[in-house]
Amino acid sequence: MTSRNNSVMAGCVVIVVCVIAGSSRAGGFDNSGVGIKGISMGGALVGIADDASAVYYNPAGLAMKDQNSWDGEIYGYGIFTDFKYTANSIENSSDEIFIIPGLFVSRKQDDWAFGLGYYVPYGGGGTAYKNFQGTPYDFEYEVGIPALTPAIAYRLRPDLSIGAGASLYMGTMESKVFDPNVSTMVKSKYDDYLAGYGGNIGLMYKPTEKVSMGAQVKSEVPVKMDGTVTVAGNESDSEVDFTLPWYFAAGIGYKPITRLTLGLSFCHMLWGDMDKMTFTTAGREIERSTLYRDSSTVGLGIEYRIIKDIALRAGLKYLQGATKTEGLNPAANDVDLLAGSIGVGYSITKFMELNISGSYTYGSKEELNSQTFDQNPVVLLVGVRMTK
Numbered sequence: 001m002t003s004r005n006n007s008v009m010a011g012c013v014v015i016v017v018c019v020i021a022g023s024s025r026a027g028g029f030d031n032s033g034v035g036i037k038g039i040s041m042g043g044a045l046v047g048i049a050d051d052a053s054a055v056y057y058n059p060a061g062l063a064m065k066d067q068n069s070w071d072g073e074i075y076g077y078g079i080f081t082d083f084k085y086t087a088n089s090i091e092n093s094s095d096e097i098f099i100i101p102g103l104f105v106s107r108k109q110d111d112w113a114f115g116l117g118y119y120v121p122y123g124g125g126g127t128a129y130k131n132f133q134g135t136p137y138d139f140e141y142e143v144g145i146p147a148l149t150p151a152i153a154y155r156l157r158p159d160l161s162i163g164a165g166a167s168l169y170m171g172t173m174e175s176k177v178f179d180p181n182v183s184t185m186v187k188s189k190y191d192d193y194l195a196g197y198g199g200n201i202g203l204m205y206k207p208t209e210k211v212s213m214g215a216q217v218k219s220e221v222p223v224k225m226d227g228t229v230t231v232a233g234n235e236s237d238s239e240v241d242f243t244l245p246w247y248f249a250a251g252i253g254y255k256p257i258t259r260l261t262l263g264l265s266f267c268h269m270l271w272g273d274m275d276k277m278t279f280t281t282a283g284r285e286i287e288r289s290t291l292y293r294d295s296s297t298v299g300l301g302i303e304y305r306i307i308k309d310i311a312l313r314a315g316l317k318y319l320q321g322a323t324k325t326e327g328l329n330p331a332a333n334d335v336d337l338l339a340g341s342i343g344v345g346y347s348i349t350k351f352m353e354l355n356i357s358g359s360y361t362y363g364s365k366e367e368l369n370s371q372t373f374d375q376n377p378v379v380l381l382v383g384v385r386m387t388k
Contacts (some may be wrong), residue, residue, distance in 0.1 A: 042315025
């Protein structure tokens with residue numbers, strides 16, 4: 001085996017360790033920060049799904065909207081990361097900023113409804129440690145997997161609807177790490193305009209004007225991205241394959257009075273089924289365990305319309321880390337998280353609402369072999385919702 005091949009193989013091992021870490025949120029690659037109301041209300045929309053972001057939360061909700069109506073939203077939010085990794089009595093901090101966009105639009109026509117969404121359900125963040133562990137080298141990692149999802153829904157009867165969506169996923173993963181085995185930086189970059197595809201199906205049951213219940217299943221998503229690995233100035237073609245897991249979600253909405261909406265949602269994700277990732281670099285295939293486990297999220301949300309033009313929203317969400325303790329690493333710090341959020345919507349015209357919200361996430365500090373992992377990101381969102 002040539003020295004170049006040795007370098008490439010050593011570099012692949014480093015890349016695998018970084019890439020399997022996941023995103024800037026807990027739960028594998030999961031990023032449940034989607035939609036203006038969803039982010040403000042702790043993601044508790046599975047049983048409510050009363051705006052265009054139902055494309056993501058529960059497409060069946062699209063058919064429960066007002067007759068012959070349009071609904072849409074466009075937003076962007078900044079993730080202000082706060083990762084801390086400590087080993088050998090040296091603490092490294094990462095405080096990168098990532099801007100995540102989102103767009104949803106829907107149309108209700110008779111008993112049918114149609115929707116379209118562009119959002120980032122997986123990834124959407126990363127880490128960058130300067131002078132990692134006291135060395136002159138940086139440690140960088142980033143991943144984002146946006147989705148484009150058309151959806152359709154049908155109202156079977158006044159209190160019951162069904163909906164489904166089909167998602168096309170784009171993807172990008174990048175890392176830059178110093179590898180002591182070859183005494184040089186190892187860089188990787190994977191991207192693809194069509195990295196994978198999947199689907200979702202949902203039900204919405206609304207027995208009374210005050211109560212609504214919903215359920216949704218999201219299919220697994222086979223992902224394949226082409227890219228390159230560069231070691232000691234030598235660039236080799238590479239490919240990564242993995243499968244994002246099934247999601248099972250349920251929720252309930254309750255309106256005790258006209259101005260007040262309460263929501264509760266639960267989602268179980270089969271991250272334990274994503275037990276490996278396969279890398280093929282310079283014609284050589286390497287399989288590596290992800291050390292993932294199944295994980296869950298629970299969200300509580302509230303919306304209160306003070307007056308006709310002003311709505312206050314708040315939420316609380318628990319996100320379970322999908323990485324087993326022995327698999328924790330500094331690229332993601334995939335620990336359990338508790339996120340609190342608050343937001344306000346102000347109707348600037350009859351058809352347009354300006355929204356601002358923020359959230360703070362508390363991470364449970366984890367320890368492994370004298371290493372500590374922690375993260376406490378902040379999210380700030382600005383967006384516009386439209387109805388007609």
